[in-house]
Amino acid sequence: MHTLTVSELAAGLRARKFSSLDLTLHFLGRIERLGPELNAFVTVTADRALADARAADESLAKGEGGPLTGVPIAHKDIFCTDGILTTCSSKMLSNFVAPYDATVVRRWRAAGTVLLGKTNMDEFAMGSSNETSFFGPVRNPWDLKRVPGGSSGGSAAAVAACLAPAATGTDTGGSIRQPAALTNLTGIKPTYGRVSRYGMIAFASSLDQAGVLARSAADAALLLEAMAGFDPNDSTSVDRPVPHYAAELNQPLKGLRVGIIREFFGAGLDPAVEKCVRAAIDLLQQEGAVIKDVSLPSLPLSVPTYYVVAPAECSSNLSRFDGVRFGHRCEQPQDLLDLYQRSRGEGFGAEVKRRIMTGTYVLSAGYYDAYYLQAQKCRALIAGDFARAFDDVDVVLSPTSPTAAFELGAKTSDPIAMYLNDIYSIAANLAGLPGISIPCGFVNEGGEDLPVGLQLVGPHFGESRLLSVSHQYQQHTDWHQRVPAGYA
Ligand code: GLN
Secondary structure, eight states: OTSSSSHHHHHHHTTTOOOOOHHHHHHHHHHHHHHHHHEEEEEEEEEHHHHHHHEEEEHHHHHHTTTTTTTTEEEEEEBBBBTTOOOTTTTTTTBBOOOSSSHHHHHHHTTTTTEEEEEOOSSSGGOOOOOSTOOOOOOOOTTBOOOOSSHHHHHHHHHTTTTTSSEEEEOOTTTTTHHHHHHTEEEEETTTTTTTTTTOOOOTTTTTTEEEEEEEEEHHHHHEEEEEEETTTTTSSOOOOOGGGGGGGGGGOTTOEEEEEEGGGGOOOOHHHHHHHHHHHHHHHHHTTTEEEEEOTTTTGGHHHHHHHHHHHOOOOOOOOSSSSSSOOSSSSSSSHHHHHHHHHHOOOOOHHHHHHHHHHHHSTTTIIIIHHHHHHHHHHHHHHHHHHHHHHHHEESSSSSSSOOBBTTSSTOOOHHHGGGGTTTHHHTTTTOOEEEEEEEEETTEEEEEEEEEEEEEEEEEEHHHHHOOOHHOOOOOOGGGTTOOO
């Protein structure tokens, strides 16, 4: 049951091959048995899952419910869940129980999904390897010595190991796409504003966007449709109808103009990863896509620009965690300043502190113009490069990440090396564009087969196109159907 896609599970539920309760018990059993070695979950919500499943079975028995009714899912622990712990994998929020559901959580719940639990992540979504979590690193089911990517690493490991059919993620600079690539999943980051950020704990508000980690583009389409749409509670959510993504998956590849981003096939790209991506380009071409070379000359500015903008916004967003209103409070503060200093000093981990300090610095009176303002100008250049490219092509293509999954600890002492893992994904966030990562092959490292991801980025609100190209590709390949040994 656990290797079935969401669409297959939905069909099975409707045909009464199994009940939602059967399904839920099966996944809870896998989580109990296989969860600990992966450390994919912060909280397993077994009681809630069983209650959700019983309710779903009742709706199904009455012939009610939609395509997701009774399907188990997991949420990244950055989404507020009413009455259930929401930690953001930080000591700061290790005791935080939100009094409401995030819009994404509410919508998936209304669609009839069953909540299995909350997944581990990098602390406050800052990281690319899931090693900054207060609850310890997540392991990659393809090789337990390696990272699953981050920051949505728990969601990725859980879905890749078939502990959940799908999960939410959030992507500020690559945190859905990069873990999808490193664990052989389909991960979509929608256009900024497509999905509500209400109740999603903010990291960098102008970059954060919620999305889906799933085992196929068809599943991602179904799940995105159920979470997207206008929300009056999020002033940056866009009031624009949500397409029926799942019904638009068969747009032909013939004539599709695919731009290959020249700047993303240079130094730093592992040749074995490049080989997989090039083979995928050949396949698209055979199926009638028109391949074009595109240059986006400002893209090499993405990482430095991001590491000014994102810390700046995070330093402001995280100022609310002051030991007074939310989360961790130090013991016996001497005075107010001591309360702030020790609560924050004890509550935040090293990477979060590094970002807050960088952000405070670039926003300070003396350096604002030199760093923050300059970064905003670079951001406009990057967005302009994409806009020009989309005059000529329908989507742009690149690897998702320069390497396959790396070993735990390999980059923890070198923040810059860690930051560079998102070199291909960050630009889409800076420009607010939708991006998807899909499995496109494997490389062998140290005797282990490790998945490789291919990234497609489209124009604003081009999710339907990204999903349909991905779906077509998945009709011709079976990379996405492979499951790590020991988890099948
Ligand atoms: N890895 C990037 C960072 O550390 C992106 C994280 C994310 O997308 N949330 O900031």
